[in-house]
Amino acid sequence: MRSSSTNTLTFPQQLARLDLGRLKAYRDNLDFYQGTQWPEPARRRERRLIFNYAKTVIDKTASYVMSGLKFAVDPVDGSPEAAEAARRAEAALREVCEANNLEQLDFDTEVDCSILGDAAFKVTWDPLERRVRVGAPDVQGLYVWWLGDDVTRVWRVASRYQLSAEEVQMLYGIQPSPTSSGRRRESTVVEVWTEQEFELWLDNDLLESKANPYGFIPFVILPNLREPKKFWGVSDIGAICESVRELNRAMSQLSMILELSGNPIAVLENVTEAQDIAVQPGAVWELPEKARAYLLDLLQGGGIRLHADYIDLVYRTLHDLGESPRTAFGENRGGLSGVALQMELDPLFKKVQRKRLLRSVAYRRRNEMILRILEQNTGVSYAPYRTRVVWGSLLPQDRSRLVNDEARLVAAGIHSRRRAADELGVQDPETEFERWLEEEREKGEREEAS
Numbered sequence: 001m002r003s004s005s006t007n008t009l010t011f012p013q014q015l016a017r018l019d020l021g022r023l024k025a026y027r028d029n030l031d032f033y034q035g036t037q038w039p040e041p042a043r044r045r046e047r048r049l050i051f052n053y054a055k056t057v058i059d060k061t062a063s064y065v066m067s068g069l070k071f072a073v074d075p076v077d078g079s080p081e082a083a084e085a086a087r088r089a090e091a092a093l094r095e096v097c098e099a100n101n102l103e104q105l106d107f108d109t110e111v112d113c114s115i116l117g118d119a120a121f122k123v124t125w126d127p128l129e130r131r132v133r134v135g136a137p138d139v140q141g142l143y144v145w146w147l148g149d150d151v152t153r154v155w156r157v158a159s160r161y162q163l164s165a166e167e168v169q170m171l172y173g174i175q176p177s178p179t180s181s182g183r184r185r186e187s188t189v190v191e192v193w194t195e196q197e198f199e200l201w202l203d204n205d206l207l208e209s210k211a212n213p214y215g216f217i218p219f220v221i222l223p224n225l226r227e228p229k230k231f232w233g234v235s236d237i238g239a240i241c242e243s244v245r246e247l248n249r250a251m252s253q254l255s256m257i258l259e260l261s262g263n264p265i266a267v268l269e270n271v272t273e274a275q276d277i278a279v280q281p282g283a284v285w286e287l288p289e290k291a292r293a294y295l296l297d298l299l300q301g302g303g304i305r306l307h308a309d310y311i312d313l314v315y316r317t318l319h320d321l322g323e324s325p326r327t328a329f330g331e332n333r334g335g336l337s338g339v340a341l342q343m344e345l346d347p348l349f350k351k352v353q354r355k356r357l358l359r360s361v362a363y364r365r366r367n368e369m370i371l372r373i374l375e376q377n378t379g380v381s382y383a384p385y386r387t388r389v390v391w392g393s394l395l396p397q398d399r400s401r402l403v404n405d406e407a408r409l410v411a412a413g414i415h416s417r418r419r420a421a422d423e424l425g426v427q428d429p430e431t432e433f434e435r436w437l438e439e440e441r442e443k444g445e446r447e448e449a450s
Contacts (some may be wrong), residue, residue: 010204012190015160018143022232026116026140029237033058033115037245049252053244057322058236060329062110064352065359068392069106071097071367072422072429076384087430089371089382096370100134109136110359113224116140117235121220121362122159123369125213125377132370137161137219144221144231151231157219159191172207193217214376218369222362225354233358236322243318250314254307323351342395349394360389390422 035052042048073090075082097103113119118139126133137159145156165176168187176187190201195216200208223233319325327344342349364387371382406423409415421429 010201010206011158011192011199012160012188012201012204015143015158015190023140025235026118029115029117029235032237032241032244037248039245047252047256048248049255050248051244051251053247053318053322054237054240056329057240057324058111058114060324061236061348061351061355062107062114064328064348064394065355066107066110067394068390069103069363070390070422071363072388072390072418073386074388074418076386085381088380089385089387090430092374092380092382093367093370093387096132096134096374099131102134105134105136109222112136112139113222113233114236117224117233118142119222119224121222121366123218123220123366123373125373130377132373134366134370139221142219142221146231149229151229154217154221155194157193157217157221159193159219161189162186163189168202172202174202174207176203193219214369214373216369216372218373220362220366220369223358226358240318240322243314243321247311247314247318250307250311254304254311257304257307320347323347345394352394356391360391363387363389388422 033052033055035050035055037050037052037054038048071090071093073086073093075086109119109121116139120137120139120142122135122137124133124135125131138161141160143158143160144154147153147155163171164186168174168176176185187203188201190199192199192201193212196212198208198210198212199206221231223231224236225234226232227234325344325347327341328348367387368385371385371387374380375382402424406415406420410417410420415423417433418429421432426432
């Protein structure tokens with residue numbers, strides 16, 4: 001039951017009490033990625049090494065996921081009108097991608113999604129520049145409401161972020177009140193979106209309330225890897241967190257042992273006082289009767305090998321749990337190639353495929369929003385807003401063999417020329433086909449003239 005005090009709170013004040021566990025997990029994951037990986041405070045004179053494999057695994061996986069990403073629009077049928085509509089939609093998407101530098105934005109968002117467990121895109125119309133804007137708001141400021149137990153039916157999204165006093169003045173013409181110390185403070189902005197309405201809050205004041213100009217919620221929430229029946233995603237950090245911490249601890253311990261072995265400890269037995277005892281070549285010690293002196297050997301009995309074997313075991317566990325085999329980092333034992341190399345990298349491929357399934361859904365939804373907003377503001381029809389996400393190959397390809405395979409598929413009627421061009425990574429298949437036709441016409445005219 002909701003308390004009566006909750007009813008007196010403004011919407012921004014209510015947001016401050018929501019999803020505290022999720023937001024804390026975001027902060028912890030981000031700190032871990034940035035190198036804060038020891039769970040407890042450091043003791044005096046304690047050595048702590050940090051080998052940030054979390055960052056390396058996430059960046060490496062993101063590079064595999066995003067390799068060769070592009071979008072295509074297929075005609076709904078074989079008519080010339082459908083082909084022209086598909087080409088027009090594809091050209092519009094390409095223009096929006098270039099204007100918003102989406103190649104860099106998508107890669108940054110993929111890294112952010114892997115760290116936090118979630119990410120988001122926001123698609124809006126810029127009335128001043130007359131173009132679509134695509135951004136990636138910080139998911140730490142997003143709150144989502146869905147209907148009942150169906151996490152796919154999102155009915156409200158709230159976005160909270162900070163603006164400086166200068167930004168508030170520039171955007172809304174409002175001068176925020178200063179703090180008690182006289183300093184100009186930041187303001188909290190909250191946008192609340194449903195399919196029908198839009199509200200804009202500045203701090204605790206409702207600044208604007210109007211109908212949603214788009215007719216849909218302009219956010220795409222992107223989970224990294226989703227647990228069944230849950231809306232929010234799972235970070236890549238959780239799977240490797242303990243292995244990374246143990247690797248740091250074991251390496252720090254081994255480093256200390258090696259340092260002490262390089263600066264040996266002198267052990268004196270049956271000696272009550274010791275003066276001028278120096279551990280150096282040629283040193284002479286005078287010891288009383290029945291006294292004994294020796295240097296402590298921390299490496300005797302193969303102790304260093306035990307430490308190295310344990311570190312290797314932790315290292316293997318880290319790669320297994322992170323689904324990132326050593327081969328993905330350039331270590332190709334035995335010169336593997338072809339099917340053998342693919343089997344070696346299979347854990348990483350499976351992880352990338354799972355991520356690409358979720359990314360494809362998000363990118364198709366984002367493309368649909370882009371085309372709908374363009375249609376609303378330019379009057380050009382882009383229906384039915386269906387796009388296809390084309391992913392690059394995960395392994396280096398023999399391009400000559402790939403060309404031959406696609407040529408045979410086209411000749412057999414299995415692939416269209418357009419599909420073959422997509423598979424070969426051609427950015428604009430229609431334009432390339434038109435150029436080829438033009439070259440063929442010019443070639444025919446020269447042959448007739450001769």
